[in-house]
Amino acid sequence: MMEMVLFLKWILFVGFVGCHVEGLGVNWGAITTHKLPPPTVVQMLKDNGIHKVKLFDADQSTLSALAGTGIEVMIAIPNDQLAVMNDYKNAKKWVEKNVTRYNFNGGVNITYVAVGNEPFLASYNGTFVNITFPALQNIQNALNEAGLGDKVKATVPLNADVYDSPINNPVPSAGRFRSDIGDAMRQVVQFLNKSNSAFTVNIYPFLSLYYGKGKFPFDYAFPDNVDNPVVDKGILYTNVFDANFDTLVSALKAEGFGDMPILVGEIGWPTDGDKNANFVNAQRYYNGLLPKLAKNKGTPLRPGYIEVYLFALLDEDAKSVAPGNFERHWGIFRYDGQPKFPMDLSGHGLNKLLVPAQNVSYLPQKWCMVNPKAKDLSKLTDNIKFACTNGDCTSLGYGSSCNNLDAKGNASYAFNMYYQMQSQDDSACNFQGMATVSTLNISQGGCNFTIQLVPLSSSSSLKASLVPLVLLVLYMFQF
Numbered sequence: 001m002m003e004m005v006l007f008l009k010w011i012l013f014v015g016f017v018g019c020h021v022e023g024l025g026v027n028w029g030a031i032t033t034h035k036l037p038p039p040t041v042v043q044m045l046k047d048n049g050i051h052k053v054k055l056f057d058a059d060q061s062t063l064s065a066l067a068g069t070g071i072e073v074m075i076a077i078p079n080d081q082l083a084v085m086n087d088y089k090n091a092k093k094w095v096e097k098n099v100t101r102y103n104f105n106g107g108v109n110i111t112y113v114a115v116g117n118e119p120f121l122a123s124y125n126g127t128f129v130n131i132t133f134p135a136l137q138n139i140q141n142a143l144n145e146a147g148l149g150d151k152v153k154a155t156v157p158l159n160a161d162v163y164d165s166p167i168n169n170p171v172p173s174a175g176r177f178r179s180d181i182g183d184a185m186r187q188v189v190q191f192l193n194k195s196n197s198a199f200t201v202n203i204y205p206f207l208s209l210y211y212g213k214g215k216f217p218f219d220y221a222f223p224d225n226v227d228n229p230v231v232d233k234g235i236l237y238t239n240v241f242d243a244n245f246d247t248l249v250s251a252l253k254a255e256g257f258g259d260m261p262i263l264v265g266e267i268g269w270p271t272d273g274d275k276n277a278n279f280v281n282a283q284r285y286y287n288g289l290l291p292k293l294a295k296n297k298g299t300p301l302r303p304g305y306i307e308v309y310l311f312a313l314l315d316e317d318a319k320s321v322a323p324g325n326f327e328r329h330w331g332i333f334r335y336d337g338q339p340k341f342p343m344d345l346s347g348h349g350l351n352k353l354l355v356p357a358q359n360v361s362y363l364p365q366k367w368c369m370v371n372p373k374a375k376d377l378s379k380l381t382d383n384i385k386f387a388c389t390n391g392d393c394t395s396l397g398y399g400s401s402c403n404n405l406d407a408k409g410n411a412s413y414a415f416n417m418y419y420q421m422q423s424q425d426d427s428a429c430n431f432q433g434m435a436t437v438s439t440l441n442i443s444q445g446g447c448n449f450t451i452q453l454v455p456l457s458s459s460s461s462l463k464a465s466l467v468p469l470v471l472l473v474l475y476m477f478q479f
């Protein structure tokens with residue numbers, strides 16, 4: 001009977017997987033003021049048929065929620081831990097605590113450890129260049145020593161700025177690794193080859209458009225483009241992704257590793273915070289990308305399946321906006337797990353919404369706004385500045401969803417975001433008497449004045465999520 005049930009489950013499971021883009025993954029980041037409970041997010045992954053997830057740390061409550069699901073997980077070591085991992089003893093401890101511990105029947109299916117996150121980014125001025133390779137080596141060696149080396153691979157997610165083509169020959173076939181990090185790249189690539197791992201690259205056509213400022217036609221950023229191809233030795237490149245990916249293939253080939261497996265660690269399109277970041281463009285981007293992935297089209301130099309992790313699952317309201325206001329709006333879901341626009345992960349281009357998060361707990365229906373009775377409006381400027389510095393005004397800028405508000409609307413928006421981020425604390429809606437709490441929804445047009453989530457009490461959620469894990473571990477040691 002049990003076997004029959006399992007068999008039926010297997011059929012359902014395989015049938016279900018079969019209709020989705022093979023191996024499509026998502027990035028689950030958590031730089032937010034208010035997190036959805038990890039079990040809620042894991043349910044979202046299951047409901048949407050997502051079987052791979054990439055994390056930016058090895059958070060215990062997140063991993064506990066993923067235990068027993070079979071979802072493949074890439075966990076990560078943040079850049080600020082790379083120096084520590086240059087000591088093998090620490091790498092060994094990290095692997096014991098964050099990988100081996102979850103390696104049991106019903107545990108977490110960890111397949112990769114990301115060592116650092118874009119550590120060779122040019123804007124880091126070389127800070128991590130000398131400490132990434134030793135960390136990579138130590139982590140893989142610790143995995144090997146723990147007997148997990150065949151199953152779990154260390155890799156380094158790198159930004160696409162680690163390679164380029166010369167200005168006088170800007171074609172994919174001329175791709176080479178950036179000369180200032182040539183030695184570091186060589187070490188990393190040779191080691192990835194030796195350990196049978198994969199090269200992980202983050203490719204962002206949106207950023208190419210944003211930073212490129214007119215270097216290529218707007219449509220070239222989208223996978224559905226057909227016009228103005230770049231011609232490279234008889235190959236026509238019609239979009240940034242293909243050209244960028246093949247630039248990497250060429251750079252690897254030049255190092256003697258032209259066949260190295262490549263994972264796309266991050267790819268996506270933001271929906272707010274810039275004139276090109278909106279639902280229309282994001283939907284166009286994914287509508288072009290997902291069917292190509294589903295058909296295993298690959299790129300001209302690498303036809304076939306490409307393993308891809310979308311960036312990102314959820315919006316993150318506490319991310320640094322140094323790269324731009326769009327940074328907080330990469331989610332295919334809003335901060336609260338609600339889908340933003342129609343998107344078909346099966347790659348069939350169906351006009352349907354993703355399955356939203358269930359049972360989301362919101363704070364009460366209260367908003368913070370400019371007090372209509374306030375007299376001395378001269379105090380507004382400083383208070384807006386405070387609210388925006390400590391809150392989130394990324395939707396107010398040029399081309400963003402709340403750019404059409406008047407001066408008072410702007411102030412109310414800023415006040416409300418700060419108030420919500422402070423979990424509706426009464427003292428967070430004062431602003432020298434300029435603000436007041438409203439129970440009426442003050443959203444205007446396309447601009448949402450949001451209500452935040454009920455904060456997770458970290459201790460209780462951690463305790464609750466640890467119980468099943470502890471039980472499983474006990475169970476394991478009984479046999």
Ligand SMILES: *[C@@H]1O[C@H](CO)[C@@H](O)[C@H](O)[C@H]1NC(C)=O
Nearest residue numbers: 069070071072106109110111
């Ligand atoms: C874990 O992922 C690997 C790689 O896809 C897969 O072969 C394996 O069956 C998965 N294990 C479990 C327990 O789901």
Ligand SMILES: *[C@@H]1O[C@H](CO)[C@@H](O)[C@H](O)[C@H]1NC(C)=O
Nearest residue numbers: 057058059060093094097098
């Ligand atoms: C395991 O990962 C967590 C979360 O990323 C980190 O805080 C912790 O230091 C790691 N454990 C060890 C022993 O390094």
Ligand SMILES: *[C@@H]1O[C@H](CO)[C@@H](O)[C@H](O)[C@H]1NC(C)=O
Nearest residue numbers: 121122123124125126127128
């Ligand atoms: C890198 O250097 C630039 C220019 O010298 C500086 O503005 C920036 O803060 C530096 N960044 C880091 C991460 O050190």
Ligand SMILES: *[C@@H]1O[C@H](CO)[C@@H](O)[C@H](O)[C@H]1NC(C)=O
Nearest residue numbers: 125126127128129130131183
């Ligand atoms: C990295 O190592 C090279 C060669 O030993 C050295 O010249 C460079 O200063 C080091 N960079 C940093 C940031 O420590």
Ligand SMILES: *[C@@H]1O[C@H](CO)[C@@H](O)[C@H](O)[C@H]1NC(C)=O
Nearest residue numbers: 193196197256257259260261
């Ligand atoms: C490593 O490189 C060698 C030589 O190019 C190649 O034969 C081998 O298949 C590569 N292995 C991996 C895992 O990339």
Ligand SMILES: *[C@@H]1O[C@H](CO)[C@@H](O)[C@H](O)[C@H]1NC(C)=O
Nearest residue numbers: 039040043044357358359360
């Ligand atoms: C949501 O709440 C309903 C009713 O309380 C419950 O039956 C269901 O299991 C919950 N779903 C999740 C994913 O927590």
Ligand SMILES: *[C@@H]1O[C@H](CO)[C@@H](O)[C@H](O)[C@H]1NC(C)=O
Nearest residue numbers: 393396397398405406407410
């Ligand atoms: C509202 O704020 C945005 C962003 O700070 C600014 O660009 C815009 O000019 C403001 N609008 C008014 C009417 O003050």
Ligand SMILES: *[C@@H]1O[C@H](CO)[C@@H](O)[C@H](O)[C@H]1NC(C)=O
Nearest residue numbers: 365441442443444445448451
């Ligand atoms: C507030 O109003 C907006 C626009 O009418 C709507 O989309 C949003 O769901 C409302 N918010 C709440 C919490 O009811």
Ligand SMILES: *[C@@H]1O[C@H](CO)[C@@H](O)[C@H](O)[C@H]1NC(C)=O
Nearest residue numbers: 334338340341401446447448
């Ligand atoms: C505002 O919220 C509603 C749901 O409450 C959603 O349908 C709409 O897409 C949101 N608009 C923006 C710009 O986020």
